[in-house]
Amino acid sequence: MGSSRRRGRGGAKAPRLEGKAEGLWDAARLEALTVYQGDVVKKTKAGEATYTYWFASWREGGKVKNVHIGSTKKMDEAAAMAKARKLKAEALGLEE
DSSP, rough: OSSSSSOOOOOTTTHHHHHHHHHHHHHHHHOOEEEEEEEEEEEEEEEEEEEEEEEEEETTEEEEEEEEEEETTTTHHHHHHHHHHHHHHHTTTOOO
């Protein structure tokens, strides 16, 4: 009838697992963002010029926040994603 296995509350494991779960939650929040290219048309003396920039967007406090990351000529998508994660971590008060 009885099991020889002890069923406890986890003892010292619980705080460690809670800390690990919180770290995973923060990591998931940093990954929940979109990086995309956007065209910006600027007026110049010669007419209009179109420039392409990296932008990132994520939800913050129930609203979507859009952030300019940088020029597509100066960074690739991986660098833009890394910069976007850093900016989001700063905005949310998280350590990356």
